[in-house]
Amino acid sequence: MKNFSGNILFLDRSDINTDEIIPAKYLTAISKDALKPHLLEDIRLDGFDPQKDIKGKNVIITRTNFGCGSSREHAPWALEVNDIHLVIAKSFARIFRQNMFNNGMMAVGLPSHVIEDIFSMFKGKNTKLETDLDKNTFLLKTNGQEQEVPFSISEFDHALVAAGGWLEYADAKY
Amino acid sequence: MGKTIAEKIFDSHRVDNPADDILVLKLDAVFCHEITTPFAIDDLVSRGKDRVFDPAKIKAVIDHVSPAKDSNTATQGKIIREWAIHHKIHDFFDIGRNGVCHVIFPEKGFVRPGYTVIMGDSHTCTHGAFGAFAPGVGTTDLEVGILKGVCAFHYPRTIKVNITGKTPDGVFAKDIILSVIMRLGVNGATNKIIEFTGPVVDKMSMEARMTLCNMAVEAGGTCGICYPDMTTVDYLWEFIQDEYENKTAALESFKKIISDPDAIYDDVVEHDITRLAPQVTFGYRPDNVKPVKEMEGTTIDQVYIGSCTNGRIEDLRVAAKVLKGKKINDNVRAIVSPATQKIHHQSLKEGILEIFMDAGFCVTNPTCGACLGMSNGVLAKGEVCASTTNRNFNGRMGKGGMVHLMSPATAAATAIAGYITNSQLYTNERYTK
Incomplete structure (x- = not known):
């Protein structure tokens, strides 16, 4: 099973599309590793520097409709090769969300007010997140502050994460 | 049930x-x-x-x-x-x-x-x-x-x-x-x-x-x-x-x-369309949409007619109807990509490609190319494209480029004018409805 804990990268915007996560010109890459330096290269986000701000981060927290647009699985792969296996948002585009779980990664939706609270409490601070998949909780920690956040994903999503992805799951079953 | x-x-x-x-x-x-x-x-x-x-x-x-x-x-x-x-x-x-x-x-x-x-x-x-x-x-x-x-x-x-x-x-x-x-x-x-x-x-x-x-x-x-x-x-x-x-x-x-x-x-x-006017996108989201009239005069560098949205024979016929006997603006370059070999061939036979070429369009082979900024019409930074494609995302047709989505008729009229405008073929009636 993949690692779902680590430092948080806050992307304070809605509707971040997969062209922004990984531009189409890199879709000619023959290996997933070739995507690594280009993650979020074209994102429109004031003050964000992909060269500096991605390094050492393992979890993304963002707003609504993350991963909209193109179906390219290069988007989750670009996250994966940068050791980011968990994205938390108010909502996701369908294909992106499915692509994450199909790779044994997680795209977890939280209620709007919870995301708002997380942004107001932790954005701009070095924050760590620990995922407990048995209790279905995230624990967010920064200097002197701590917050436990419950989440829920479906039985099927849990099964895909445990199997390591849809191919592993489907190959054993169908 | x-x-x-x-x-x-x-x-x-x-x-x-x-x-x-x-x-x-x-x-x-x-x-x-x-x-x-x-x-x-x-x-x-x-x-x-x-x-x-x-x-x-x-x-x-x-x-x-x-x-x-x-x-x-x-x-x-x-x-x-x-x-x-x-x-x-x-x-x-x-x-x-x-x-x-x-x-x-x-x-x-x-x-x-x-x-x-x-x-x-x-x-x-x-x-x-x-x-x-x-x-x-x-x-x-x-x-x-x-x-x-x-x-x-x-x-x-x-x-x-x-x-x-x-x-x-x-x-x-x-x-x-x-x-x-x-x-x-x-x-x-x-x-x-x-x-x-x-x-x-x-x-x-x-x-x-x-x-x-x-x-x-x-x-x-x-x-x-x-x-x-x-x-x-x-x-x-x-x-x-x-x-x-x-x-x-x-x-x-x-x-x-x-x-x-x-x-x-x-x-x-x-959704009643009786009073709908031709539409165009602005900004970087496909729901950033307004009537063409409100964007009228926005200058453009490139026109692209093609893609899985609007590269079919019907689309090329409509654009050709607008372009017939006209030239595209001197400050504009325009590309048409018939979406399949069959459509390419059919538009050749119908004389549509001749109309496009006489107007000053570059006719390319079928491909997705320009729509997602991969080939055949990528934009440079700061350039603006009037396009019949489906996504106006930031950088979609080339890093730093701007895309306005519209119908083939509007794209053809825009190519002639050099700025976003409605098809002259269709009367001004639409503005008064």
Whole structure:
């Protein structure tokens, strides 16, 4: 099973599309590793520097409709090769969300007010997140502050994460 | 309780119900192109599972970068070409016989009412025009589809968009779908199917219905879907005539899958287009839409007519009608990409390409190229493109470029003017309605 804990990268915007996560010109890459330096290269986000701000981060927290647009699985792969296996948002585009779980990664939706609270409490601070998949909780920690956040994903999503992805799951079953 | 068309398709294709509201469906067709398929092929090979569930149900094309522009894209083409040959996938379309996937596959009669179709491409939703469930998927879903012929989905929820009224002059399917996206928002239909119904849809050609369904994903929709009718039967007849006694029999059979009158919808949207004017996007989201009149005068550098949204023969005819006998503005460069070899050929025969060339357009071979900034018309930083494509995302047609989405008629008029404007062919009446 993949690692779902680590430092948080806050992307304070809605509707971040997969062209922004990984531009189409890199879709000619023959290996997933070739995507690594280009993650979020074209994102429109004031003050964000992909060269500096991605390094050492393992979890993304963002707003609504993350991963909209193109179906390219290069988007989750670009996250994966940068050791980011968990994205938390108010909502996701369908294909992106499915692509994450199909790779044994997680795209977890939280209620709007919870995301708002997380942004107001932790954005701009070095924050760590620990995922407990048995209790279905995230624990967010920064200097002197701590917050436990419950989440829920479906039985099927849990099964895909445990199997390591849809191919592993489907190959054993169908 | 009644069922929607999507629910009926799910019921008839159900293989498993592994959890919650997840259904695993049997697939009638798996479409492949050279950008998202090679990773699936490589992964299957590396796992020792280089097999296909049914070579007759797999269709493949090279379209995104065609012809190859460099070693990497040549390699992507080589991987899918050799794989198609190896697995006896007879419906493989290489350059010279190819076309943009969502235009060529319907043109070949590969999509039928009631089908389940997947492809590693978000605009697979186009094929819902035939009354099929046709969602775009990622490479892993595609890979499992190729290997096992199945795919998992949440049980469908549907928004019905009932399009009514009289279609004003100069308003086309593209203007209608842009206005629907504006109304629903970019995530207004996320995890839902958009069922397009109503007298306006009933009167639409299959080409126009494909334009409509093509952009369902820009409202977050899993796919668009139209009811099969006699227009559908007429379009498919050359491919299905051996299967049915006559067209009426085919229609009777297809009609069984259309939604019941008491089907349950998440939402029903009444969309009257009587007062709709031609539409154009601004900004970086496909729901940033306003009437062309409000953007009038915005100067542009490039015009692009083509893509899975608007590269069909009907689209080229409309643009040519506007362009006939005129020249594009000196400060503009314009590109037209007929979406398939057949459309290219037909537009040549009809004299349409001559009109484009006389006007000063560059005519390219069929490819997706410019739409996603991969080849054949990439923008430089700061450049503006009037485009008949489907996405105005930041950098979509080239880093630092700006894209305004519009109909082929508006794009042609814009090429002549050098700034965003309405088609002069259509009267000013539309502004006063």
